[in-house]
Every structure is written in C-alpha cells, then in structure tokens.
Amino acid sequence: MARMKFLCDADRCIECNACVTACKNEHEVPWGINRRRVVTINDGKPGERSVSMACMHCTDAPCAAVCPVSCFYTTADGVVLHSKDLCIGCGYCFYACPFGAPQYPKVGNFGSRGKMDKCTYCAGGPEADSTPAEYAKYGANRLAEGKLPICAEMCSTKSLLAGDGAIIAEIYKERVMKRGYGSGMWGWKTAYSDSPTG
Amino acid sequence: MPSSLSTHKVSVARALCAAFALLFVLAQPAAAQLSFNPTAESVHEDQLLKALKEGDKITGRISIPDAMAASLIQPAGRDWRDFQRSKMPIIGGITIIGMLAVLLIFLAVRGRIRIHQGWAGTKILRFASFERFTHWLTASCFIVLALSGLNISFGRILILPLFGPQAFSTLSAYGKLAHNYLAFPFMLGLVIMFLIWVKDNIPGKIDLEWFKQGGGLLTNGKHPPSPRFNAGQKGIFWVVILGGAVMSVSGWFELFPYLPGDVTTMQIWTVIHAVMAMLLIAAMMAHIYIGSIGMEGAFDAMGTGEVDLNWAKEHHSLWVQEELAKGTVPAADTPRAVPAE
Numbered sequence: 001m002a003r004m005k006f007l008c009d010a011d012r013c014i015e016c017n018a019c020v021t022a023c024k025n026e027h028e029v030p031w032g033i034n035r036r037r038v039v040t041i042n043d044g045k046p047g048e049r050s051v052s053m054a055c056m057h058c059t060d061a062p063c064a065a066v067c068p069v070s071c072f073y074t075t076a077d078g079v080v081l082h083s084k085d086l087c088i089g090c091g092y093c094f095y096a097c098p099f100g101a102p103q104y105p106k107v108g109n110f111g112s113r114g115k116m117d118k119c120t121y122c123a124g125g126p127e128a129d130s131t132p133a134e135y136a137k138y139g140a141n142r143l144a145e146g147k148l149p150i151c152a153e154m155c156s157t158k159s160l161l162a163g164d165g166a167i168i169a170e171i172y173k174e175r176v177m178k179r180g181y182g183s184g185m186w187g188w189k190t191a192y193s194d195s196p197t198g
Numbered sequence: 199m200p201s202s203l204s205t206h207k208v209s210v211a212r213a214l215c216a217a218f219a220l221l222f223v224l225a226q227p228a229a230a231q232l233s234f235n236p237t238a239e240s241v242h243e244d245q246l247l248k249a250l251k252e253g254d255k256i257t258g259r260i261s262i263p264d265a266m267a268a269s270l271i272q273p274a275g276r277d278w279r280d281f282q283r284s285k286m287p288i289i290g291g292i293t294i295i296g297m298l299a300v301l302l303i304f305l306a307v308r309g310r311i312r313i314h315q316g317w318a319g320t321k322i323l324r325f326a327s328f329e330r331f332t333h334w335l336t337a338s339c340f341i342v343l344a345l346s347g348l349n350i351s352f353g354r355i356l357i358l359p360l361f362g363p364q365a366f367s368t369l370s371a372y373g374k375l376a377h378n379y380l381a382f383p384f385m386l387g388l389v390i391m392f393l394i395w396v397k398d399n400i401p402g403k404i405d406l407e408w409f410k411q412g413g414g415l416l417t418n419g420k421h422p423p424s425p426r427f428n429a430g431q432k433g434i435f436w437v438v439i440l441g442g443a444v445m446s447v448s449g450w451f452e453l454f455p456y457l458p459g460d461v462t463t464m465q466i467w468t469v470i471h472a473v474m475a476m477l478l479i480a481a482m483m484a485h486i487y488i489g490s491i492g493m494e495g496a497f498d499a500m501g502t503g504e505v506d507l508n509w510a511k512e513h514h515s516l517w518v519q520e521e522l523a524k525g526t527v528p529a530a531d532t533p534r535a536v537p538a539e
Contacts, residue, residue, distance in 0.1 A: 011240070017261060034262055039270040041246070043259040047239030051258075053270055062279045068350045069367045070358060086367040088374050090350060091455065095465050096279045100269050113455075184243030190271055 003078040005165035010183045012159035015050035019151035026150040027139020035119040055101035055119035056191035063093035079121040089113040122149040278465045297480040311493040318508035324499045336387030339380045346373035388442040398426045405429035426517040441478045
C-alpha cells in the first residue's frame with residue numbers, strides 16, 4: 001500500500017498560487033478557507049523561498065490525537081481524513097496542528113465555529129466515494145478515480161509533488177543531486193520523522 | 199537635408215547596436231568566471247527549525263487575506279498535544295479523584311458535622327432571596343460548564359466507548375453550545391456575587407483564630423468564633439471570584455479566537471483554562487460536600503435561606519450576635535429543605 005505524502009520542492013516554487021486556486025476550485029472550498037497556501041520565507045531578501053503548504057497527513061497525526069470526539073481517521077493510503085458529521089467545531093485540532101491545516105468557517109455567534117475543514121488529499125471523506133453528499137462536505141474524491149491531488153497534478157514547475165512518500169522523496173533527492181542544492185523537504189521532519197514508522 | 203540626416207541617424211543606431219553586441223560578447227566570459235550561486239543564501243528548513251525558540255514558529259509572507267496563514271510550521275502544537283493527551287489526565291485525575299478521596303475519608307473519619315445542641319426550632323434569615331438567586335444562578339451554570347468541559351477533556355476516553363461515536367458527538371455538540379452560552383450568565387453571577395458579598399469577605403484578624411483551631415472541622419462541637427463568613431468560606435469566596443475571573447478571561451479568549459494573539463498565545467490560554475477548571479472543580483466539590491452531606495443544617499442557608507438558630511450560633515456566633523443586636527427576630531420553625539443525602 002502506498003503511503004501518500006506531499007513534498008514541496010521550494011527551489012522550484014515560483015509562488016504562482018495556482019495550487020491554492022486549483023484546490024479552491026476543485027473542491028468548492030468555503031469562503032475564507034484555504035486548504036492550501038503558499039508562504040514565502042525571507043521575502044524580498046536574497047535566498048527567499050516559497051513553500052506550498054497544506055495538511056501534511058502526518059504519521060500519528062496530532063489533530064487525531066487531541067480531537068475530543070475522535071472524528072479523525074487515517075485511510076489505508078496514509079491520508080488523514082475527518083468526519084464532519086462527528087466534528088463539533090471545538091478548534092482543538094487547530095491548536096495542535098503544526099501546519100495550520102484545520103480551519104473553521106465563521107458561522108453564527110462568537111464561539112460557534114462551524115465544522116472544521118481541511119485538505120483531504122483529494123480523497124473525500126467517510127461517505128461513499130464520489131457521491132454528491134461526499135462532494136458537498138469534503139469536495140472531489142480524485143484518489144477514488146485513480147488521480148493524484150489536483151494541486152500537485154497541475155503544478156507548472158512540478159515543485160509540488162504528491163504520491164507515495166518513498167517515490168516522491170526519491171525524485172526530490174535525484175533533483176538535489178543533479179542540481180547540487182535543495183532547501184529541504186519542508187515539514188517532513190515535523191510530520192513524519194518524529195514517528196518510528198515514518 | 200532630410201535624407202542625409204536620416205541616413206546619419208541609421209548609421210548611429212547601427213554603431214550603437216554593434217557596441218552593445220560587442221559588450222555582450224565581451225561580458226559573456228566575465229559572467230561565467232563570476233560563477234554566481236543563486237542558492238548560496240537560500241533558506242534551509244533545517245536551519246530555521248534549529249533556530250526556533252520554544253513556542254516559536256516558522257513564518258513568512260502570504261498573499262491571501264488570512265494573515266494567520268503566514269505561519270508555516272509551528273512545532274509548539276506538539277507540546278500542546280502532549281499537555282492534552284498526557285498531562286491533563288494526570289492533573290485532572292489527581293485533583294478531582296484526589297478531592298473525592300479526601301472527602302470520602304473525611305466523611306468516614308469525621309462523619310456528618312451535627313448541630314451540637316440539636317435543632318433550636320427557631321430560624322434566622324441568613325441569605326435573602328436575591329443572594330440565593332445569585333448563588334444558584336452561578337452554581338447551576340457552573341455545574342453545566344464543569345460537566346461539558348470535563349466531557350471535552352475526558353469524554354473521549356470515558357463516555358465515547360459507552361455511547362458510540364454518533365450519540366457521543368451529538369451530546370458533545372450540545373455540551374459545547376451550553377458551555378459557550380452559559381458562560382455569560384456564569385460571568386454575570388460572578389460579578390453580582392462579588393458585589394454583594396465582598397464586604398463580608400475581607401480577610402481579618404478573626405480568620406487567624408479560625409485557622410488556629412483548624413476551623414473546628416476536627417473538634418466535635420467546638421467552633422471558633424466567626425462573623426457572617428468564616429475563614430474557610432472567605433477562602434471559597436476568593437477562590438470562586440479569582441478563579442472565576444481567570445476562567446472568564448481565558449474562556450473569553452477561546453470564544454473569540456485570535457483576540458489574545460496568534461495560535462501560540464491561544465494554546466497558553468487553553469492550558470490556563472483547563473488547569474484552573476480542574477482546581478475550581480475540586481474546590482467546588484469540597485464546597486458542595488460541606489454544604490450538603492458534610493454538615494447538618496448547612497443546606498438551609500442556600501435552600502430556604504433561613505438557618506436554625508443553634509446552627510447559626512455554633513458556626514457564626516459573631517454574626518448571630520450582630521443580627522440579634524440589630525433586632526432581627528428569629529422566625530418560628532417552617533418545614534426545612536432537606537438535601538439529598
């Protein structure tokens with residue numbers, strides 16, 4: 001079984017934000033929520049790098065660990081998903097997440113945050129695959145159609161890679177060997193390396 | 199002549215082009231020799247992670263309107279997770295189960311604190327209806343807040359396996375709503391309680407005597423002289439007011455995200471909220487115990503508002519003297535509210 005991961009080769013990212021836009025469009029993500037974003041480190045200085053970041057689908061995910069109603073689950077592909085039917089909108093996952101992935105639509109009065117929304121790795125949710133109910137809550141289920149996440153698929157510089165962790169890590173390492181530099185596999189240490197199973 | 203002028207212009211342009219071309223040709227090897235490395239100063243994740251201070255995060259610039267999304271990696275989430283999953287059950291377990299154990303041991307050893315001289319049959323007004331209303335407003339809100347809060351912290355371990363995910367989630371969702379909305383009458387109750395009772399809760403010399411005698415808790419029938427509130431009750435008052443203030447401020451920050459700052463600041467406030475809640479719940483367990491099972495005649499104070507004269511004389515001798523001096527006439531016996539035991 002594949003262990004799905006994202007890898008952003010920051011030396012290739014041109015901060016075009018197409019991944020952000022494609023994601024919003026593919027899943028009709030609610031207003032005010034960005035499942036993916038591009039952050040530019042050292043902006044305007046020599047050696048600035050842009051990193052496209054979303055949910056990293058961590059091993060032993062912190063969101064799942066702190067959820068008071070245990071609404072998270074990990075699929076056989078290693079994708080971390082959640083059930084919006086069980087989510088109570090408490091915000092705990094948002095406190096625990098190292099990548100700022102879980103976000104809340106601002107609905108109703110003060111504390112009544114809506115159901116949490118986050119990147120699904122284009123793998124939908126607990127509903128039956130590719131149903132209207134699944135689409136309404138989580139967006140498209142590309143994985144069920146045998147496709148990779150739209151953000152990585154349409155990345156023009158192939159900076160953002162998605163797929164089995166071992167394969168995309170190999171691709172990145174080859175690139176670094178060939179060109180002689182690389183600013184790192186952003187987020188991998190935080191998302192996967194703390195766990196013995198990777 | 200216009201024609202010769204134009205040919206002149208063209209020749210100048212040609213010469214300039216040639217000069218530029220020459221410059222380009224000459225410059226080529228120079229650039230190669232410079233061997234400019236565009237990645238020499240590039241940021242590295244490893245370096246940034248190593249340079250991070252406790253609770254800090256890697257941030258950059260972002261072009262979407264959500265400024266908070268500029269935070270790229272916040273490893274502090276891990277400490278927060280550790281607090282929630284590892285430390286909280288220990289803190290909560292020790293304070294709440296510990297207090298329960300202390301109270302049970304106290305009940306077993308000391309038994310119910312009786313009215314030494316027996317019921318007098320006459321009563322004296324201790325808490326007016328508005329005072330009782332304020333007490334029960336705050337108390338009822340507190341109980342719902344405490345239970346719904348404990349559910350968030352421990353429901354997943356204790357209740358989820360019993361109810362199943364769907365029912366437990368529905369319960370927790372209503373619990374969260376109750377927690378959010380009842381926070382406001384609770385805060386109102388705190389403010390009123392502070393205003394109406396602060397004058398009787400200023401610590402004084404008399405409280406030292408109470409502490410010296412151990413509050414009369416362990417000595418049967420012997421009570422230190424006490425005004426309207428003894429030192430123990432004053433303690434509870436200040437625990438509620440100050441603890442409640444901490445709960446209110448930290449809770450307010452959780453109700454309105456990003457009010458106190460970014461996610462790191464909010465993490466700290468949730469920890470403060472949780473730890474204070476455990477301490478307050480333990481304190482209130484002791485308060486509920488002594489006001490009901492623990493002491494004969496005590497519940498009437500907040501039940502009907504009228505306490506037995508003998509109870510009052512034993513527990514609040516100075517207050518009774520004051521009341522009688524004011525000319526307050528003890529009322530004849532009326533059916534008492536009996537606590538559930």
